[in-house]
Amino acid sequence: xxxxxxxxxxxxxxxVLIAVLIINLKTGLRALxxxxxxFKEMALVLPPLFILLGLLDVWVPKEKMIRxxxxxxGIKGIILAIIIGSVAAGPLYAAFPVAASLMRKxxxxxxILIFIGAWSTTKVPxxxxxxxxxxxxxxxxxxxxxxIGIIIIAYVLxxxxxxxxxKELYYKAGNL
Amino acid sequence: MGQxxxxxxxxxxxxxxxxxxxISFSKSREKTKKSLIKAWKSFENILPLLLGVIFLVGILxxxxxxxxxxxxxxSSSGFLGVLISSAIGAITLIPGFIAFPTxxxxxxxxxxxxQIAAFISSLMMVGIVTLPMEFKYFGKKISIARNILAFxxxxxxxxxxxxxxxx
Numbered sequence: 150x151x152x153x154x155x156x157x158x159x160x161x162x163x164x165v166l167i168a169v170l171i172i173n174l175k176t177g178l179r180a181l182x183x184x185x186x187x188f189k190e191m192a193l194v195l196p197p198l199f200i201l202l203g204l205l206d207v208w209v210p211k212e213k214m215i216r217x218x219x220x221x222x223g224i225k226g227i228i229l230a231i232i233i234g235s236v237a238a239g240p241l242y243a244a245f246p247v248a249a250s251l252m253r254k255x256x257x258x259x260x261i262l263i264f265i266g267a268w269s270t271t272k273v274p275x276x277x278x279x280x281x282x283x284x285x286x287x288x289x290x291x292x293x294x295x296x297i298g299i300i301i302i303a304y305v306l307x308x309x310x311x312x313x314x315x316k317e318l319y320y321k322a323g324n325l
Numbered sequence: 326m327g328q329x330x331x332x333x334x335x336x337x338x339x340x341x342x343x344x345x346x347x348i349s350f351s352k353s354r355e356k357t358k359k360s361l362i363k364a365w366k367s368f369e370n371i372l373p374l375l376l377g378v379i380f381l382v383g384i385l386x387x388x389x390x391x392x393x394x395x396x397x398x399x400s401s402s403g404f405l406g407v408l409i410s411s412a413i414g415a416i417t418l419i420p421g422f423i424a425f426p427t428x429x430x431x432x433x434x435x436x437x438x439x440q441i442a443a444f445i446s447s448l449m450m451v452g453i454v455t456l457p458m459e460f461k462y463f464g465k466k467i468s469i470a471r472n473i474l475a476f477x478x479x480x481x482x483x484x485x486x487x488x489x490x491x492x
Contacts, residue, residue, distance in 0.1 A: 203364030
């Protein structure tokens with residue numbers, strides 16, 4: 150029963166896929182094709198990512214991470230969060246486990262939100278891609294607004310969310 | 326072309342990982358083992374949701390292919406176009422190798438920079454399909470608030486980019 154509950158989302162997705170295959174075979178096959186690609190992407194990106202997170206968990210002392218990215222890390226912490234998010238590879242959902250690791254290491258909440266923002270918008274491989282498709286002017290303008298935007302969004306979220314909720318989140322991250 | 330950048334970065338990720346693993350192993354076998362167990366545990370933890378997300382994203386991308394997206398966005402301009410663009414971008418997380426060529430195609434077919442910027446921006450920052458995963462790590466309230474803020478922000482991005490591109 151517990152396993153069923155764990156996989157319920159996947160089971161629903163599977164049923165939808167079967168329905169699509171029945172309704173429109175061509176679309177269903179295209180979906181399978183994309184799913185295959187995503188699996189390949191996942192298989193390429195996730196192993197080194199999770200191993201690096203495991204190493205981070207075990208080797209880097211919490212005090213050190215707090216000094217660089219924790220409370221009172223100031224602008225240094227913000228810049229580090231943007232850099233870590235920008236050099237990342239992989240889709241946004243791969244950023245969430247990284248965020249949990251950062252929580253365990255006592256990284257400041259706004260810096261974690263900035264990291265998530267950077268991962269979604271300022272990733273270097275994506276940016277190079279964007280320049281080749283839409284031009285440097287488009288990409289650089291977007292980059293400039295997004296860097297400001299993700300910092301603002303991070304602080305707005307920080308104001309909205311209560312200290313207690315953040316504490317709970319950090320506590321839960323210990324078990325993820 | 327864009328795919329090549331991804332492969333280069335992926336290769337670098339492996340390189341960094343292997344170097345650190347070797348250093349870790351030479352320093353402590355025990356700690357390295359512990360790291361790998363932790364890595365596996367956190368992967369196992371996310372796997373069920375990840376499978377669901379990958380399937381749903383695949384279905385959505387198959388339904389919303391390049392033609393459908395350009396038809397939806399291309400046919401309407403102005404604010405409505407921006408609204409539709411960011412709404413499509415918000416539903417799912419489309420990989421760059423589909424998103425950017427789609428955007429370039431839209432541009433060729435007379436789509437405005439404002440719509441394309443709204444599409445790209447909400448595509449990157451807003452993810453409704455991936456919400457279940459975000460809930461797991463950030464809780465419902467923060468995840469929903471983050472996605473709404475990012476959605477609204479994509480309008481601002483659209484506006485600024487359209488102004489800059491007109492210069």
